[in-house]
Amino acid sequence: MKNRSLSHNRYWESAARWRRILLAVLILTTTLVASGYMAHILPHQGRTGIEMVLVIFFGMLFAWISIGFWTATLGFFILWRRFDRFAITNTLQPAASGGTNGPRTAVLIPIYNENVARVFAGIRSTYLSLASTDRSGTFDFFVLSDSTQPDTWVEEEVVWAQLCAELDAFGRIFYRHRRPNIKRKSGNVADFCRRWGKTYRYMVVLDADSVMSGNTLLRMVRLMEQHSRVGILQTVPMSVGRDSLIARSQQFASHLYGPMFSAGLHFWQLGDAQYWGHNAIIRIAPFMAHCGLPRLSGKPPLGGEILSHDFVEAALMRGAGWGVWLAYDLDGSWEEPPPTLIDELARDRRWCQGNIQHMRLLLARKIHFPHRVLFLNGAMSYVSALLWFLFLSISTAEAISQAIYGPDYFPIDGGLFPEWPVWNLGWALTLLTSTVIVLLLPKIFCMILVTVKQKRARLFGGAGRLLLSVGAEVALSTLLAPLRMVAHSKFVFITLLGRNIQWNPPPREDSDTGWRVALRFHGGGMLLALIWGAAVFTINRPFFWWLTPILIPLLLAVPLSVWSSRATWGRLARRMGLFLIPEELSPPHELSMLETALQTTHRERRLFLTAGHEWFVQAVVDPLVYGLHCAFRRQRRTVSPTIDRRRRRIVLKALTDGPQNLGQAEKMALLSDPACLTDLHKQVWELPGGEAARRWGIHS
Amino acid sequence: MDDGSRKPAMAGAKASEKAASDAPKGGTHRYAPWQEAQERVLLYLKALGVPPFQSLDITAKALRSAIKEKKKASRETPTKLAMRALHDILADDHRLLDQADYGTYPILYRPWRTPDPEAAKSSGIDLEPMAAPPIDRATMPAKNIRHLSLFSLALGLIHREK
Numbered sequence: 001m002k003n004r005s006l007s008h009n010r011y012w013e014s015a016a017r018w019r020r021i022l023l024a025v026l027i028l029t030t031t032l033v034a035s036g037y038m039a040h041i042l043p044h045q046g047r048t049g050i051e052m053v054l055v056i057f058f059g060m061l062f063a064w065i066s067i068g069f070w071t072a073t074l075g076f077f078i079l080w081r082r083f084d085r086f087a088i089t090n091t092l093q094p095a096a097s098g099g100t101n102g103p104r105t106a107v108l109i110p111i112y113n114e115n116v117a118r119v120f121a122g123i124r125s126t127y128l129s130l131a132s133t134d135r136s137g138t139f140d141f142f143v144l145s146d147s148t149q150p151d152t153w154v155e156e157e158v159v160w161a162q163l164c165a166e167l168d169a170f171g172r173i174f175y176r177h178r179r180p181n182i183k184r185k186s187g188n189v190a191d192f193c194r195r196w197g198k199t200y201r202y203m204v205v206l207d208a209d210s211v212m213s214g215n216t217l218l219r220m221v222r223l224m225e226q227h228s229r230v231g232i233l234q235t236v237p238m239s240v241g242r243d244s245l246i247a248r249s250q251q252f253a254s255h256l257y258g259p260m261f262s263a264g265l266h267f268w269q270l271g272d273a274q275y276w277g278h279n280a281i282i283r284i285a286p287f288m289a290h291c292g293l294p295r296l297s298g299k300p301p302l303g304g305e306i307l308s309h310d311f312v313e314a315a316l317m318r319g320a321g322w323g324v325w326l327a328y329d330l331d332g333s334w335e336e337p338p339p340t341l342i343d344e345l346a347r348d349r350r351w352c353q354g355n356i357q358h359m360r361l362l363l364a365r366k367i368h369f370p371h372r373v374l375f376l377n378g379a380m381s382y383v384s385a386l387l388w389f390l391f392l393s394i395s396t397a398e399a400i401s402q403a404i405y406g407p408d409y410f411p412i413d414g415g416l417f418p419e420w421p422v423w424n425l426g427w428a429l430t431l432l433t434s435t436v437i438v439l440l441l442p443k444i445f446c447m448i449l450v451t452v453k454q455k456r457a458r459l460f461g462g463a464g465r466l467l468l469s470v471g472a473e474v475a476l477s478t479l480l481a482p483l484r485m486v487a488h489s490k491f492v493f494i495t496l497l498g499r500n501i502q503w504n505p506p507p508r509e510d511s512d513t514g515w516r517v518a519l520r521f522h523g524g525g526m527l528l529a530l531i532w533g534a535a536v537f538t539i540n541r542p543f544f545w546w547l548t549p550i551l552i553p554l555l556l557a558v559p560l561s562v563w564s565s566r567a568t569w570g571r572l573a574r575r576m577g578l579f580l581i582p583e584e585l586s587p588p589h590e591l592s593m594l595e596t597a598l599q600t601t602h603r604e605r606r607l608f609l610t611a612g613h614e615w616f617v618q619a620v621v622d623p624l625v626y627g628l629h630c631a632f633r634r635q636r637r638t639v640s641p642t643i644d645r646r647r648r649r650i651v652l653k654a655l656t657d658g659p660q661n662l663g664q665a666e667k668m669a670l671l672s673d674p675a676c677l678t679d680l681h682k683q684v685w686e687l688p689g690g691e692a693a694r695r696w697g698i699h700s
Numbered sequence: 701m702d703d704g705s706r707k708p709a710m711a712g713a714k715a716s717e718k719a720a721s722d723a724p725k726g727g728t729h730r731y732a733p734w735q736e737a738q739e740r741v742l743l744y745l746k747a748l749g750v751p752p753f754q755s756l757d758i759t760a761k762a763l764r765s766a767i768k769e770k771k772k773a774s775r776e777t778p779t780k781l782a783m784r785a786l787h788d789i790l791a792d793d794h795r796l797l798d799q800a801d802y803g804t805y806p807i808l809y810r811p812w813r814t815p816d817p818e819a820a821k822s823s824g825i826d827l828e829p830m831a832a833p834p835i836d837r838a839t840m841p842a843k844n845i846r847h848l849s850l851f852s853l854a855l856g857l858i859h860r861e862k
Contacts, residue, residue: 140833165805170830190840198836292842316843363847623748624808631810632831678811682787685744686780689736698743 009229009271009323012086016270020370023074023268027066034434035059041428043407044419050398057391064384065438067377072257072442075264079449084263086270088233088325092223095135102138103201105221105281110188112146112181114208116155119143120163121597122211127167129590130214139217141173142196144188146181150667153177154615154629161628177632179672185277186293186309193288200284207278210237213332213590220281223327231287231322232314234273234280235333236262240583240591242339243567243574244512246480249473250337252579256446256460256470262328271323272370277310279333283322287313290320296360300500301353308354311378312361315371334583334591340513340565341480342521345487352382352491353500385488392550396536396543403540443470461580469578479560482553486525513565515558522557529554613697616667617659619677621696626681633674647676655683658695737782738763744786748809749801758796762786807831 038058039046046055078084107126111119123141130136143160147153160175167173178191189205197203202224204217212235220233239247239254266273275282291313296303306312314324338344355378361367362375410418447470451457460466533551536544544551553560563569573579583591618625639647650666662670670676687693741762745755765788766781774781790796794813802808807830 142832161805161807164830165802170805170807174832176832193840194838195835196833197840198838199833288838288840290843292840294842294845361845364845365847623744624802627808627811631807682783685740686777686783688777688779689740698740 009321012270012323015086016268016272016370019268019270023067023070026070027063030066030069030438031059031063034062034431037427037431037434038062041424041431043402048408050394054391054394054398057387057394061384061387061391062435062438064380064387065435068261069438069442071264071268072261072445073264074267075260075262076442076445076449078263078267079260080453082453084266087266087329088223088227088230089219089327089329091226092219093226095218095222102135103221103225104199105139105202105204105217106192106196106200106284107139107141107204107206107217108144108189108192109142109206109208109210110144110146110185111156111208112184112188113149113152114147116152116159117598119156119208120159121594122206122209123173124163124167124597125211125590125594126206126214126217127169127173128593129212130217131167133214133218135218136214138221139172140200141169142192143173143175144192145175145177146184146188147177148181148664148668150619150664150671151615153668153671154619154625157628157632158615158618158625175632179668183293183295183305183309184307186306186313190292193284197284197288202281203284203287204281205278207335209241209336210279211334211590211594212279213588216330216332217281219330220327224281224283227323227325229321229323230271230325231283231317231320232273232275232280232324234275234324234326235330236326236328237276237279237333237335238331238581238583239337240334240581241336241594243570244339244565245569245573246341246344246476246564247337247339248570248573248579249476249564251581252460252469253473253477254337255581255583256450256466257443259328260442260446260449262326266326266328269326269370271325272318272368272374273314273324273326274374275310275314275317275324277308279335286317286320286322290322291316296357299498301495301498302357302360306354307357308351308378311355311358311371311374315361315367315375318368318371319366332588332590339511339567341483341561342513342517342565345484345521348382348484348488349491352488353495355379355382356492356495382488382492385485386492388485389489392547396532396547399536399540399543403543440474443474446470456582459582459585461577461585465577465580469580472573472578476564478549479553479556480564482550483522483525483557483560485550486528486554490524511565512567513562515562518558518561522561525554526557529557614659616662616671617697619671620654620659620680620684621698623681626677629671630674630677633672639673647673651676651680651683654680655687655692658692660695733778734763737766737778740779741782741786744783748797749803750797751799751801754796754799758786758789761789765789 035055035058039051039055042051042054044051046052084090109119109123120143123143127141130139143156145153145156147156156177157175160173164170164173176192176195178188181187183190189203192203202221204212204220206212216235220235223233224230236258238258239251242248242251293306293309293312295305298304318324338347355375358375359379362372447466450460451463451466457463457466460469529551533544533547533555536547570579574584587595613621615625619629620626647669650662650669653666654662654670659667670680684693684696685698687696687698689698693699738759741759742755745758746752750758762782762785765785766778769776769781769785770778790812797803797809797812800809806813
């Protein structure tokens with residue numbers, strides 16, 4: 001039987017081996033042919049040192065884009081055939097009707113200083129979708145907060161209580177705040193496992209901006225039940241919910257190209273797939289046994305805590321003999337893209353450091369070879385930008401050198417006969433065209449698939465609009481590619497120099513990039529392009545025209561970044577029928593509920609009276625918010641007399657100077673100590689009327 | 701308003717008046733601190749979601765208690781004495797908050813109902829599971845990652861790792 005076969009690793013491992021060999025052959029062949037062309041268009045056919053370096057860099061870059069091309073092409077054939085004997089979803093058996101018996105599953109939402117309203121609106125939507133099924137009783141939701149901002153912490157508690165009260169979900173949706181956020185998200189999930197992991201068989205990990213449909217959650221659990229050797233089942237979350245131009249373009253790309261790329265990835269990964277950190281279901285027992293992450297020796301960025309924990313957890317799970325599968329055709333799984341280019345690059349900065357850190361694990365024991373390749377692949381996502389930048393820099397140096405010193409007729413030391421350098425323009429154009437085809441053909445495949453085979457073009461606004469949207473997406477991504485190249489090169493460079501990053505949560509709502517912010521972020525790249533362009537224009541004008549597709553976007557980086565961040569431009573594109581996605585034309589129930597919940601969060605809060613003040617002030621003053629906050633604290637831990645005296649001094653300071661003069665750390669100290677908070681709560685209410693009481697929002 | 705709800709309200713108002721009549725005698729300005737104390741207690745009870753008629757009753761009790769304290773030559777302000785009295789009243793009688801607007805959510809009233817976690821355990825009031833289920837502790841050891849030599853990696857490519 002198929003499902004039994006997928007549970008047994010040998011069945012698919014043999015197929016995976018042959019598929020990976022096929023992919024490697026395809027990539028190597030195309031890379032060798034393209035590199036040969038590259039060598040031939042160079043003046044000395046790649047025989048000088050600098051030309052050899054150029055050819056090697058070109059080969060590495062071409063291999064990199066070939067991986068994407070062949071993955072997409074294989075995905076195209078799988079989706080065209082409409083049959084994949086290894087697709088895990090093909091093995092899904094019908095659910096037994098009725099009953100609430102089933103494996104207990106925890107839905108985890110690890111959060112860190114997030115937009116609280118958005119997080120809980122997402123949870124509400126997923127919870128209600130699950131509640132509409134007949135098997136929701138086996139699921140519990142856990143909001144696992146690592147927030148370090150006092151106002152965010154209190155707000156999370158209040159909104160949690162409001163949500164539980166609204167949905168009658170006390171005892172079904174849980175909230176836990178962890179003060180020392182050791183090992184960040186992976187530590188947060190590990191902390192859950194240590195406290196409650198034994199109670200549940202599976203956990204579904206969601207991101208702060210994730211939404212999943214109840215039916216999808218049920219199907220994932222059923223698949224895990226059917227395949228007892230699957231450790232992690234990853235869905236492909238579709239990007240939705242943003243209005244800015246760049247985000248809408250990425251949402252469109254995620255919907256149009258995503259399924260084909262995912263099918264291609266599944267073709268060669270099979271049970272060696274990646275875990276992307278969210279929108280996935282995990283078998284808890286093996287996860288606890290094998291996926292506890294160590295600290296790497298040395299200091300960050302290459303040592304210390306493992307930042308991109310998900311890839312490593314997948315590798316460890318697989319190393320322990322459990323399958324990691326990608327359910328590429330399972331729908332009902334969503335996330336939100338970054339709203340602006342700068343936000344996207346800030347996220348990439350973290351991922352870059354995390355992926356480069358994986359190089360430390362390349363030779364780790366008990367990691368299967370495909371996962372070593374995936375570590376390398378992850379690092380190449382960013383290192384390739386630096387290679388591209390170096391390739392362009394070396395090409396420029398060579399062009400300038402040619403212009404200044406003239407042709408070198410004796411390029412090889414000791415050569416007896418002169419060599420006439422030959423610039424083969426025809427071959428250069430052929431190579432350029434081939435590269436463009438490798439980059440663009442997958443997009444054309446996607447259009448053909450959606451329009452001809454799947455007949456889903458109307459879900460993207462019709463065939464005409466689909467074509468226009470692809471054109472606009474190609475134009476936008478071409479313009480932004482040099483900006484990403486410069487930023488990623490910088491990230492790789494500073495990571496290798498040993499500079500660590502500060503972790504900040506990504507924004508969860510549209511926010512236009514300001515001109516000053518954009519100038520500060522892209523100013524260096526613009527200056528570089530200006531100097532680069534001026535030098536090449538002056539010294540070697542023909543080469544300058546070859547560089548214009550790189551230089552012009554870099555010179556326009558600031559307006560490109562600002563305009564692409566604008567929600568008004570995104571909405572205009574929508575009105576013009578550009579970048580439409582199925583969820584916009586026919587929103588699923590879960591996303592409609594999310595939208596409604598977000599629109600109602602600004603209404604007057606029903607439970608609490610001091611709304612409008614800082615959340616910290618409410619925790620001190622409003623008896624219900626204070627009561628709720630204290631209810632989470634089990635009992636006061638015994639603290640040293642020094643800490644106790646320090647906290648008492650903070651209480652005194654709060655009473656005399658008011659909340660505005662307290663720092664974040666002082667507020668956190670008060671919120672963490674129920675005894676001190678109780679003292680402060682009582683003494684604030686005992687303040688005589690006047691300025692002191694008004695500072696706390698008490699007007700009597 | 702029907703008679704049922706009017707009676708406690710009127711009783712509360714009378715109690716409040718009586719408390720005011722027990723307050724120190726003198727000009728109107730002498731009452732100002734007591735007026736403030738009354739308003740503060742009422743505001744606190746309103747924030748707790750205690751129904752208005754019950755608030756007046758409790759306020760009267762708190763003010764009476766505060767006046768007694770004041771007569772013992774306490775140098776504290778009436779507001780402070782009244783609020784302390786209020787906290788004592790709420791701690792003494794947990795049922796006072798049963799009628800509160802959000803009484804169905806006991807987690808909001810835990811500090812008044814079960815101020816001491818040990819007392820909560822002995823009284824059988826178990827509010828903790830509403831925020832998080834009982835902990836069932838287990839271990840999740842960090843993996844000790846050791847590295848392969850390049851030779852064993854090459855060997856692993858030929859003979860798959862077990």
